[in-house]
Structures are given as C-alpha cells and as structure tokens.
Amino acid sequence: QVQLVQSGAEVKKPGASVKVSCKASGYSFPSYYVHWVRQAPGQGLEWMGIIDPTGGSTTYAQNFQGRLTMTRDTSTSTVYMELSSLRSEDTAVYYCARYWGSWSAFDVWGQGTVVTVSS
Amino acid sequence: DIQMTQSPSSLSASVGDRVTITCRASQSISSYLNWYQQKPGKAPKLLIYAASSLQSGVPSTFSGSGSGTTFTLTITSLQPEDFATYYCQQTYSTPVYTFGQGTKLDIK
Secondary structure, eight states: OOEEEEOOOEEEOTTOOEEEEEEEESSOGGGSOEEEEEEOTTOOOEEEEEEOTTTOOEEEOGGGTTTEEEEEETTTTEEEEEEOSOOGGGOEEEEEEEEETTTTEEEEEOOOEEEEEOO | OOOEEEEOSEEEEOTTOOEEEEEEESSOOTTOEEEEEEOTTSOOEEEEETTTEEOTTOOTTEEEEEETTEEEEEESSOOGGGOSEEEEEEOSSTTOOOBOOOEEEEEO
C-alpha cells in the first residue's frame, strides 16, 4: 500500500544537526512532491518546506532559511530533511507528507519522527 | 503569507451532536482549502480537500463548504472516534501552505 515510513526518534544537543529520512513505497516516487511539517509539543502544524523528487528543487519556509536542507535519493525513493544549528525550540515531531497535486492536498503522511533538543 | 484563523479554538460536544468549525483566510484563497483530523500521537489525516470534496474512506457525516475567505467544516451526528483536533490548510499560495491553529473537539 501507499506509505511513507520515517526514521526513528533522535536526541540532539543544542547546536547540532539532525537528518530525518522518509522512505516512500507503493507509488511512483518521482510523481509526487513531498512536504515537511513539524509540530512542537502541544502546538499546531507548521509548514517547513517542499522538495521535488524528480529534479530535487526545494522551497523552504522563511523561518528556516539557512538552517534547513531537503534532499532526495531516487534510487531508494527516500527524501531527507536536515535541520542544523538546533535549539530547544526545534524540539518537535517532524512529518513528511505526499502532495496530491491534482487537488493540492497532503494525502499521505509519514508516522512522524520525534526530535528532542536538550543539553 | 496568508494567515488562517480557526474558530473556536476548542469545543465541547456530545455524541450525536452536530458541530461546525470555521476557518477564515486573511485573503481570498478561492477553494484551495483542506481539512485534516489529528488524534493524539498520530499523523494528521486528510478529510476534505478543495473546500468541499470528501476524501475517499471518510464518513459522509463530515462535510465542508465555503469559498473565498470563509470556510466551514461540519460534523453531523458526532461519533466517539470523531473527538480529535481539526486543522484547516490553505494551498492557494504555492508552495507555502499554511495551517490554521487548530480546533480541539472534546467530549462534553
């Protein structure tokens, strides 16, 4: 079935970087853009950015400019989200989501990856 | 950026009730509005896309309406599994797709 499977929980120190993976299966990987969304504890959903799995082009939210990098590996149908210079406010659950372009919606979501930033 | 504002922020209701959640955009977004349901510890789930289209597998007790700047999500005859947090999302301003702050629906 169509699914996105994310890598496991991470604990990082302030100033470090984290790289989360999102492996797609059950559909044509190049045909759907992938977005990343995060959710801080007890908070709402925050859009982070988007990657085109075909060409690798990206767009990032203004809040993350300079700290966020999204990449993809077409041979394994996997996209990656790397966030650098981590601070305590980056503690959150990070989700990848498939973009259903025909109707402009996020129709399939990964299970989420908990990233904890603590000294 | 387009701002999305949901009301109310929280809502208490009983099984069998009809509830309505409103989402307002800071500018016109045509019908580029989606609704998601999120349960604790789970990823969001797409309920409604393009303002009023029901995602496959979603019960017909859910419906969406609106266009422009004001949208509503209505749940008729609440079921126990419907108690969750609901988010609206605009997908008009490609590709910066902002969410509302969420509406938590709990049991009265």
